[in-house]
Amino acid sequence: MEEMRTVVRPGGLLVLAVPVGADRIFFNLHRQYGVRRIPRLIRNWTVQLVLSLPPGRLTYDSGRGLSAFHAIFLLRNIPPKDEYANLCRIPGWEAAVSGQTSDPSPELN
Secondary structure, X not given: OHHHHHHOXXXXXXXXXXXXXXXXXXXXXXXXXXXOHHHHHOOOOEEEEEEOOOOXXXXXXXXXXXXXXXXXXXXXXXXXXXXXXXXXOOOOHHHHHXXXXXXXXXXXX
16 A cells, blocks of 8 residues: 555545455455554555445454455545544444444344
């Protein structure tokens, strides 16, 4: 993402879609971004908007090895003044880091 800052002009926008859920690396396939990886991923970008991220999804783990759920982030190429306030713009962030989330999709288990 640091290299993307050199591609996107200062103040410009980036649309980023990533699989979300409990932080995991699926060997030889992809990463799933949760409360540990998202801050690293969007470091030095200001969150403008987050779409399709229901509460509880940041810590959800289907246990199946694949994440079928992607969040869409609209990020501005401006370092945020307050990193924590920037992360709090992500729906369900505060509940996820405090461990107060519930399973958002029990029917998928």
